[in-house]
Amino acid sequence: MIPQAPSLSLALQYHQSGQLDAAAEIYREVLADEPQNADARHLLGLVALQSGNYELAADQILRAIRLKSGVAVFHSNLGVAYQSLKKLDEAVACFRRAINLAPNHVEAHNNLANTLREQGKVPEAVASWQRALALKPNYVDAWSNLAVALRQLGNIEEFVACLRTVFRLRPDRADCCNNLASALHEQGKVDEAIALYRRAIQLDPTFALPHNNLGNVLQEQGKLAEACQCYQWAIDLKPDLAEAHLGLASTQNEQGKSTDAIQHYLTAIQIKPGMAASHHNLGVVLQEQGDFAGAERCFRSAIASDFRYAVAHGDLATLLRARLPAEDIAAQQQLLLDSGLTREQQAALHFGLAQVFDARGAYAKAAEHSSVANALRLAQWKIAGQEYDPEAHSEFVNRIIAEFTPEFFARVGDFGMQTERPVFLVGLPRSGTTLIEQILASHSQVFGAGELTLARDAFAATCDSGKNPGIQHSSLDREGIQRLAGRHLDELHGRNGTALRVIDKMPDNYLYMGFLAALFPRARFIHCQRDLRDVAVSCWMSNFRAIRWASTPGDIATRFRDYLRLMDRWREVLPVPVLEISYEETVAGLEGVARKLVAWCGLEWEPGCLEFHRGKRAVRTASAVQVRQPLYATSVGRWKHYEQSLATLLSALPGGQ
Helix, strand or coil, X not given: XXXXXXXXHHHHHHHHCCCHHHHHHHHHHHHHHCCCCHHHXXXXXXXXXXXXXXXXXXXXXXXXXXXXXXXXXXXHHHHHHHHHCCCHHHHHHHHHHHHHHCCCCHHHHHHHHHHHHHCCCHHHHXXXXXXXXXXXXXXXXXXXXXXXXXXXXXXXXXXXXXXXXXXXXXXXXXXXXXXXXXXXHHCCCHHHXXXXXXXXXXXXXXXXXXXXXXXXXXXXXXXXXXXXXXXXXXXXXXXXCHHHHHHHHHHHHHCCCHHHXXXXXXXXXXXXXXXXXXXHHHHHHHHHXXXXXXXXXXXXXXXXXXXXXXXXXXXXXXXXXXXXXXXXXXXXXXXCCCCCCCHHHHHHHHHHHXXXXXXXXXXXXXXXXXXXXXXXXXXXXXXXXXXXXXXXXXXXXXXHHHHCCHHHHHHHCCCCCCCCCEEEXXXXXXXXXXXXXXXXXXXXXXXXXXXXCHHHHHXXXXXXXXXXXXXXXXXXXXXXXXXXXXXXXXXXXXXCCCCCEEEEECHHHHHHHHHHHHHCCCCEEEEXXXXXXXXXXXXXXXXXXXXXXXXXXXXXXXXXXXXXXXXXXXXXXXXXXXXXXXXXXHHHCHXXXXXXXXXXXXXXXXXXXXXXXXXXXXXXXXXXXXXXXXXXXXXXXXXXXXXXXXXXXXXXXXXXX
16 A cells, blocks of 8 residues: 655655644645545545544545545545544445455444444444454454443443453553443442442543542442542543533532532533533422422423433423423323333333322322332342342341340440430431421521431441441440541531531431430430321332332331331330321421420420421422422322222231231
């Protein structure tokens, strides 16, 4: 292919060293003397292609082909120019012509595959990549491209296998480490993913993506401060990385920094207007703040950006419920016919439609959608190896009961921090904890901190590590308890430093009441109760992304049994008083319950507690919409609507409920 003219050889040297302008000048000189020199014409077109001038590149290479039509590389490079110009049919024709001329032209097979995928012809693209790899088994780019296509087709195992091959070929490339880590993260192999993200960062500290992706994993693990640091590093390295702004915003919102979160969501939208997740997540924050009109606009913007962004459809349905327009219902039902949706996407649609039909009184349809949604969610967790283990949880409760004895409380009785500031609000999910928090947070001297993992994290820190951690609270001394309590109190102070009472609300904290009583013997404890049948139906129909026991009737039943026996144990041994409030009692007599709650917290009565639905604080739970409304009684006895369609669930509940 290299011509005889010495000047052309010099141009090639410039070209290969990246001195494109110098090479182009010599190519033009050659063509001035030899207008029919096809090689010089092609190389001049190649310079234009590498410089991003695709129209000029296509023109020059096409002229070279007219002079010498039998050179495969000419046709392949013309195809690249057409592909860059989005003239995909012309590009495919060029690549096929190159392959006809040179069947072993590996780059032409790879480029043809890329273009076919861009046309939506993914199975054909896979076949072309496989031919390229048969010719060149160590072709890293082809392996990487094939992996992306297999992911599109839903062939997850083959997708991961491809990326493992890429990593074996180039373990020294940060992008290969990052891509494999992302695939493993998706499979739930978190530890391996974290190790590879860190390796990618070590190989190339300036590569922003692994910093961002590591932040995603840490956020999922609840390590919010570390996640924020990773996102900030990614932004420092690449300020226009919209995904990092999105991740940072999500983490800040979890930390209660909604103002900062909104700014980063808006930045992400400005950088990448078509990224549906930014619109959707901004809508979630606005919904939490009670701006339902703004939330609806954002959810619709997410759908307009990506109609297949199912979670926005689901959240729009959950927000509007009976008010969801018929065309939106039809759109969601049509989207469910899309065979390319993941289980997570399908589940989001079914959960949303369940809420719509429930609100419209079509209870059989609502139950059907809930059943399908939970089956999809359960299958997803099984594939990821993350399904709920009821036996392990029962054993965990057994160990708590064995550990927190009257003798334990007698030993640590005066070890804890003598403060009345924390108010611990516990109970099953959907038992009314958000409502009670909203009533109390309407008091001028109370701050509602929302759902916090502080108790769970502190408790875990005192357990043995390993697959089956053993509780080691019997060895806690005064210094250790004071340290844990001080850290917990500092976290609460960081969220609000002035309120007389701070509500630390997390339903599952009923598991840690003995531990919390040791840390804060003068704290207020409130236990929210509700008819287990209503709790079960509400949990079954809620799109919980982290509560894994709510997807099967058997798991719900065993979880409730463990809850009941542990609460019975706390009533026997807990050295601190606990106020028990029922949802039904609250609905029947709001003022009486509100006065009881305020008095329990040692505060003077304020009538504003009856106007809880007017509160402006962010509410980050499944009850965000309900607590913005005046108290209503329609949720009491809700289970009766499902007595037949959810008979299996209801009959499995403890106590004959």
